Each structure stands twice: as C-alpha cells, then as structure tokens.
Amino acid sequence: MLEFDQVSKSYPGGFVALDRVSFKLEKGEMAFLTGHSGAGKSTLLKLISLIERPSVGRVLINDVDLSRIRRPHIPYVRRDIGIIFQNHRLLMNHTVFDNVALPLVIEGFSGKDMVKRVHAALDKVGLLDKVRCLPQTLSGGEQQRVGIARAVVNKPPLLLADEPTGNLDPDLSKDIMRVFEAFNQVGVSVLVATHDLGLVARMKYRTLTLKQGKMINDGLLQYQEDPL
Amino acid sequence: MSILFSGRASSGASAHKISLGRRFVMFWVNHVRQALFSLGELWRTPSASILTIGVLGVSLTLPATLHLLVKNVQQVSDSFTQAAEISLFIKDGTDDRQINSLLKILQADNDIARVTHISKQQALAEFADVSGFGAALTYLTDNPLPDVLLVLPKNTSAGSARQLLDRLSKERIVEFGKLDIDWLTRLDAIVSLLRQAVLVIAILLLGAVLLIIGNTIRLSIMNKKDEIEVMKLVGATDAFIQRPFLYSGVWFGVFGGLLAFLIVEAMLWWLQGAIGSVTSLYDSEFRLMAFSVTEFFSLMLLAVLLGLTGSYLSVRRHISAIEPTGP
Numbered sequence: 320m321l322e323f324d325q326v327s328k329s330y331p332g333g334f335v336a337l338d339r340v341s342f343k344l345e346k347g348e349m350a351f352l353t354g355h356s357g358a359g360k361s362t363l364l365k366l367i368s369l370i371e372r373p374s375v376g377r378v379l380i381n382d383v384d385l386s387r388i389r390r391p392h393i394p395y396v397r398r399d400i401g402i403i404f405q406n407h408r409l410l411m412n413h414t415v416f417d418n419v420a421l422p423l424v425i426e427g428f429s430g431k432d433m434v435k436r437v438h439a440a441l442d443k444v445g446l447l448d449k450v451r452c453l454p455q456t457l458s459g460g461e462q463q464r465v466g467i468a469r470a471v472v473n474k475p476p477l478l479l480a481d482e483p484t485g486n487l488d489p490d491l492s493k494d495i496m497r498v499f500e501a502f503n504q505v506g507v508s509v510l511v512a513t514h515d516l517g518l519v520a521r522m523k524y525r526t527l528t529l530k531q532g533k534m535i536n537d538g539l540l541q542y543q544e545d546p547l
Numbered sequence: 548m549s550i551l552f553s554g555r556a557s558s559g560a561s562a563h564k565i566s567l568g569r570r571f572v573m574f575w576v577n578h579v580r581q582a583l584f585s586l587g588e589l590w591r592t593p594s595a596s597i598l599t600i601g602v603l604g605v606s607l608t609l610p611a612t613l614h615l616l617v618k619n620v621q622q623v624s625d626s627f628t629q630a631a632e633i634s635l636f637i638k639d640g641t642d643d644r645q646i647n648s649l650l651k652i653l654q655a656d657n658d659i660a661r662v663t664h665i666s667k668q669q670a671l672a673e674f675a676d677v678s679g680f681g682a683a684l685t686y687l688t689d690n691p692l693p694d695v696l697l698v699l700p701k702n703t704s705a706g707s708a709r710q711l712l713d714r715l716s717k718e719r720i721v722e723f724g725k726l727d728i729d730w731l732t733r734l735d736a737i738v739s740l741l742r743q744a745v746l747v748i749a750i751l752l753l754g755a756v757l758l759i760i761g762n763t764i765r766l767s768i769m770n771k772k773d774e775i776e777v778m779k780l781v782g783a784t785d786a787f788i789q790r791p792f793l794y795s796g797v798w799f800g801v802f803g804g805l806l807a808f809l810i811v812e813a814m815l816w817w818l819q820g821a822i823g824s825v826t827s828l829y830d831s832e833f834r835l836m837a838f839s840v841t842e843f844f845s846l847m848l849l850a851v852l853l854g855l856t857g858s859y860l861s862v863r864r865h866i867s868a869i870e871p872t873g874p
Contacts, residue, residue: 368780370871380551391784392550398782399551408777422781429573469781476552 320346320508321367321477326376327532328362336362338532339376344510346476349503351519352512354529360512363529364479367510368402369393380477398426401470401507405482407462409454409469415441416450419468426473440472441465444498460491467498471507478502480511484518492518585794592767599763599799604806606756607850610749611811611838617742619836624734633712636722637694645720646694653698658711663697670695693722753853760799760857764792768865776871789862796858797851804850808843 321344328337337359344350352360365371366378369385378385380396388396409418419437420428428436441447444464454462463483470478480499484492492515500522503509513519519526528536589596637646646664653662665673670692675681700711708726716724768775778788815837822835838846 370780383551388550394779394782394784395550396782397780399549402780404780408773408780410774410777421778425778425781425783425787429577 320344320348320381321510322377322379322382323363323366324377324379326366326373326378328359328366328371329374335532337366337373337529340529340532340534341376342527342534342537344508346508347503347506348525349499349509350511350525350527351522352510352527352529353514353516353519356514357531358529359532360514360529361481364402364481364510364512367477367479368400369396394425398422398473399475399477401473401475401478403463403466403470403478403480403483405485407454407466409462409465411454413453414450415446415452415454415457415465418454418465419472422469422473436472437468440468443471443501444468460487460494463487463495464498467495471502474507476507478507478509480509480513482513483511484513484515489518496522581790582794582797585791586798588767588791589795589798595763595766596799599759600802600806602759603756603799603803603850603854604810606752606759607803607807607846608810608814610745610752611807611846612814613741613745613748614842615811615815615836615838617738617745620738620741622836624731624738632727633698633700633708633715634725635696635698635715635718636725637696638720638722639693641694641720646696649718649720650696653696653715658701658707659698660701661699665695665697667692667694753849756803756853757857757860760796760854761861763799764796764858764861765865767795768792768861768869772869775866775869779869780871785866789866792862792866793855793858796854796856798854799858800851800854801847803854804847807850808838808846812837 323340323342326337326340327335329335340359340363352363354360362371366373366385367380369388372386380399385396410421416437419440420433423433423436438447438450441450444467446461446464446468449457449461449465454465457465467480467483470480478499483499484495487495496511496518499509499511523539525538526536527534650662650664653659667690671684671690674692675684698711698715700708702708708728712724712726715721775788815835819835
C-alpha cells in the first residue's frame, strides 16, 4: 500500500536526510521505524504526509505517485492519513472534545454522528471521562492519547506516529503501543517512528532501521538489552 | 473525497446518505455557526476589536458626512429655480396685441413653465416704489422702461435655460433676452468640485480602512499560526481555515458601519440647533436632511464589503504562507 522507491531527500546546503530508501508497507501491516535522531525518521514521515517532497525517487500510496498530488489536493490526502506527533500538537484553548472532533468538522460532519465518533475514538484510548477537559489539565500520557484519538477519529487506513512515546515512562509507552496494536488488528496500516529500541524489540514487529539516511535493516530487530 | 483510497467508504459526510435538502440546510446552519463563532472571537479580544471597529467607524464617518453636506448644499441650490428666470425685453413701440399673441405662444410652449407679463406702467410703478426716486420720476415726459416678459423654463439647469434664451431672443418683437445664470453655474461648479473632493477623500479613507482591516486580520492569523498548522496537518483546506477570518472581516464591517452611522446621526443632532438659528436669520425653509434608508443600507453594504475585501486580501496572502513543519 505504501511504497518508497529509491527515495532521496537532500536539503539546501547539501545535507542528505534520506539516501535511496526503498521499502513497502502492505495493507494492514504494522512496522517500526527506528534510528538515532537525525537518521531521517522524521523526514521519511514528512514525505508521506506531503509536508516535504522527495528530491529523487517516488513515494507511492496505493500506486498513486504522491508527486502527482498538487497543492490544492494535499488536504484530501492528509485526511486519509492519521498523524500522531511527538509534542501532541493539541489546540490548548479548546476542550478534548473539540480537539478530537477537528478532523470530522473539517470533513463536514456534524451533530449526533460527530459526537458518536468522537466518543468512540476517546473510548478506544480510555479517555471518555475527560471529554470536557482542557488539554492543559491532562498528563503527558493522556495528552498523547488525545492526539491518537484525533488521528484515528475519521478511521484513516494509514496511521503514522512520530515518537509517540518520546516523553513517557515505560509503562505508559507500553499502553500506547497496545493502542496501536489494537488499531492494527482492525486492519489499519501503522508506521511508528521511535528510538525506543527496547520497546521495539519486545513488540516483535517488522522494523525498518535508518542510519544517516540509509536503510540498514528491514525485518525483525535482533536487539540485546545492554548488560548492566 | 478520497484520492488515494478509492474504496474508502466512510470518508466524509458527502459519502453518507444525506438528502440534498438537509445538506442545503446544514450548509447554512454551518455558516451561521461559523459567523457566530467569529463574533465570539471578536468578543474574546475586545481591545483589538474595539480599536479596529473604531478606526473603521471614524474613517467611514468623514465620507458619510461630506456626502450629507453635498446632498444638503444641492438641496439649497435646487431651491434657487428663480435663478434661471429669463427676462425678455420687448422692442419699443410694439403694440399690446403683438405682446399678447407672443404671451399666448409662449404659454403654449412645452419648455416653459410660466410666463409673466410686466407692462411698462407696472415696471415704472414698481421702480418708483423700490428705488426711492418717486418724486423725480414724475418729471419724466414718457416711460423709458420697456415691456418685459418673465419666462420660467421647465428645465432650470443652466444649459437648457441658455438654449431657451437663444431661441426666444430670435422672436421678432424681442429686443434682447437676459438670463442671470452666471452665479448659478458658479454654484453648480462649486457643488461638483465639492462632490469630487468627497470622492477623492472617500477613496483615500477607504483605502486606509482596507489596510487597517488587512493588518488586524494578519495579526490574528499570526496569533493562530500553531492552530492553523495543526488544522492543515489534519487535512483542512485553505478555504476552511480562512472562513472564520473572513467572517471577522464582515463583523468589523457591520460594527464599523453602525458606528459611522451613529456618529453622523449624533453630529446632525448636535448641529440641528445651530443650523436652525442660521436659517431662521435668512428666512429660509431649509431643513437638514439625514440619511435615507437606502443611504443607510449603502453605507452598511460598503462597510461590510470593505471588511470582507480587507480580510480576503490578508487571508489569501498569509494563510497559504503558513505551512506545517512537523511532525
């Protein structure tokens, strides 16, 4: 479903963020994207969500070359992709409900239908009791889960997450990953970028590893916990 | 509408089975909701909103006042229809029969509203009365004054009055005709100068209003930069993002227009007394004219259009410039 074909991305000044990266993510597949910071994880996600365009190569979703998508159509592509951000990017002066409802409002939902979907999404991440709260009053893990609810509320077929467990303790991280697993089990393709290698190794999913813009590993990660 | 996932069933409200009528109603409900939301936004930032509305109101007041001034001056100048009265001096030695037949012809003329005949004797009596030469005039052996026909044209504008004068001067028994029209043309020129000055000032002020509204909207866009980035990331089109800002512009226009109207009304009320005492000295029936309903709505329409245009110019430039840099 998602395919990278010899994709390179270099920024002005000559910095090469991605170097001839190729991989395929099948429909309903879940995979991790790992690597040190600066290895190109964020750039790769930006290419999928059309925040950046590749310098060379093609990014395809369902055999549609994303370079053919012109600017006015970008919003419609993004509606098919749920994106979860490391720093949540919630609207702090709006309630949890408003935040989660935003993608639905944009798509023209209203009334009972919208309320039902928002409640369903918040229920999946276990935050149904916080509907009327402002994001400031929530903990970091809860804010992250609001972000996830917002990403999945319009049931996108592809879910991208950039360091979703970046600032969370291991237990909370595991909870978040369980949420992703649950979505994956109902057929959503999930790509999670993270540098939490321990967590990745325990989860036993396909892992794509980037190093200085190159794809150095594609498959199960053989990772040994460092001995103390 | 899904570009990438053709089989995606539940993408957007349009895929749901909603009847056309209901969708039409929802369209308007949504717009009203967004308009009210924008009103709420203005309410939440009162100081900035009040300043902008104040500037808009004051800027609209000046052209509106000048317009009223022109309108009232025109009313005054229109009341001087006497000014276009033509005096036809009859040749000496013309007998009454000829004068009467000309009088009849002129009365039947379509271009003429009224003809009055002032005979030699009437003229002399009036002159004796007014000039104060009463006693001296009795020494005159014969009456030196001619018969006069006073002609009031139907169309009192300077040009057509002059045409009529040229035509009537060709009558056989008419010595010459006279039309005291110079000062009327001067007044006309002054009024039209005034009107053009109003136009220029109005255009300048309206330009300023556009810039002010554009800047206010630009600031509120900058304040919401993060919010706009998030909305773009979750798939909002530029049109969706800019709508609340356009509504803010409309509200600025509505309130600014109302403010201008109120200021002008207050000014009229304030001046009414002073103008009354001046006009009573001149024994005139002058009444100060306020806005008509049409003018009120034109003012409001103009204000709203300015608000909308100002915000549109700003929104078009700045919203597309904000691009998300995440995730």
